[in-house]
Amino acid sequence: MDAPISAETLTAFTIRAFTSLGVPDRDAELVAGLMVEADLLGYETHGLFRLRQYVNRLSGGGCNPKAKPSVVRETIATALLDGDNGLGHLVLAQATDLAIQKARSAGIGWVGVRGGNHAGPAALYVRPQAAAGMIGICAAVGSANHVAPYGGTDLLLGTNPIAISTPGGADPFVLDMATTVAAVGKIKILAQRGEPMPEGWMVGRDGKPLTDPNRRDEGFLLPIGGAKGYGLAMAIGLLAGVLNGAAFGSDVVDFTGDTTSPTNTGQFVAAIDIAAFGDPATFDATATRVFAEMRASAPLPGHEAVRVPGDGREATRARRVADGIVLHPALRAELDRVATDLSIAQL
Template sequence: MAPLPASALTRFVTRAFTTLGVPQADAAKVAGLMVEADLLGYDTHGLFRLRQYVNRLKGGGCNPSATPRVLRETAATALIDGDNGLGHLGMAMACDLAMAKARLAGIGWVGLRGNNHAGPAALYVRPQAESGMIGICAAVGSANHVAPWGGTDLLLGTNPLAIATPGDKDAFVLDMATTVAAVGKIKTLAQRGEPMPEGWMVGRDGQPLTDPNRRDEGFLLPIGGPKGYGLATAIGLLAGVLNGAAFGSDVVDFTTDTATPTNTGQFVAAIDIAAFGELGDFIAAATRSFAELRASTPLPGHEPPRIPGEGRSALRAKHLTEGIPLHQALQAELDRIADELSIPQLSES
């Protein structure tokens, strides 16, 4: 199948959600954010995740007609309950509210509980950077795939963190799991029948795992050893415990258990740069720093250094013009979803 227009993919996902009882406006909003992830190149967290969302809606673990609402609020903070809906809805609401508070108070911090998986964290920090702010977002992973450093029990998730600021050519966007690799990358390799590199996972005997289909036999390794373990725990406290959301053994595996609410916790923050100085001065200083980083002499055999987030805007523009390419394994899975829901396949859209 040739690359497909973003509009066709958005219609397909919207139709899938509405067939499962999601209101049209909510379905379109989530579909748009999922396709935006693919436009930006976050292909492990865009349409690839539709299967999991469909299974949870069908299984009763996700509320199709959710209404996220604010439970607590101050001038600079808020706590949102996602009403167990599609996670993108609660996160988009949190992002908008954090930015609104930052415009008034200089900073806005919005926590979420009762939410669900919401795609890549980058989606909820790029709007701040595009508005002259700094964005920060983190989440408790939607399943535990990590053991505490030195242990073997699965008590932590990949617990991603994203930070974005205005940049020069592109916004600076750091979007990372606190593990060496995100689970989505491993699932993508499994779907494509490809091995994973040594060093991503180990078995409970401590030996490397390279077959992505055997991922349940071991656990993911944190970045930086005990430092990554500490960072994942800190995110769990800020995004989970602080919000009254799941953390540790309370986390529900949203892939294997499609009936139980996950009570996923996240937070989105916005910092108005104007509260600290001139936006133009920040961008100028950042631009100088980025130029220095890019100009660093590369190691033999390495490409020149790049800035996190660099090239995403150009890739998005390319995908909008030429369409979004889908791996044949993902195309086949989307066709199966269409058949299950009795909706037209992508090729018929």
């Protein structure tokens, strides 16, 4: 592994990459900050690892570098934003802020997004709600179809992730999960590193396990829980895609394979004000107690101590802010190639 690199250095590099492609300074700073934040929190599959994909879409014309997200529809508690085919982080950050604002006045805020793009981990768009003493929800239609309907073989679904957060204790509860056994980002990282996939992540169209990540296009990801994961992915597609007038099913554009077409990615962000239902202090105390009960559960033989979703993220972030972020040599090499392609200074 290479030496750790400071968050400031990584952010500055990412800003250089985006501004070289015509992204305004302010937008480049926001997106770069969120991408590095993903790495600080330990979401390595959705941080700087994604820069190459974003650069390719900006270079290919599939993503608008000068996007101006806007409100299309609005009520007291809801809104629909159009991302103007810009970098996905821009409109999702705006959606998060607006959802929190609406929740403060109406008790709940639900903001749908269309015309977006890949925006990193959904956790980024629920952590602010927890910090504000609220409950956060975010879900998205995956940026490519890697999943077949349960019992079928046609690629018609994405990993369709969902994240939910609540306050309570030092680490907020943050569940961020794909509706598939493994996220595509993990498979791409294994391919970049030359490592195999475990059995059970993917199968070929013959139904047999697929373990070579470089052959992922020959098969499809498996949903969590079989038909249940398939149903959950469908539900998210309806709420984040169809409801917002965004792509779902065969309309989804593979944002890696197609760098020229708008993806019309759909997402939603929600915020729920706990005070609309009861005393926030009581919620926090009860949640903290329940989290402690979960962690205190005696582990099965051979298992580590029980964790609650979100545990350790704050410690990871603090450590990486202080010590820097270690990039895998394969990722560092790819970022150097990005710099060369864009004629910008390397890390």
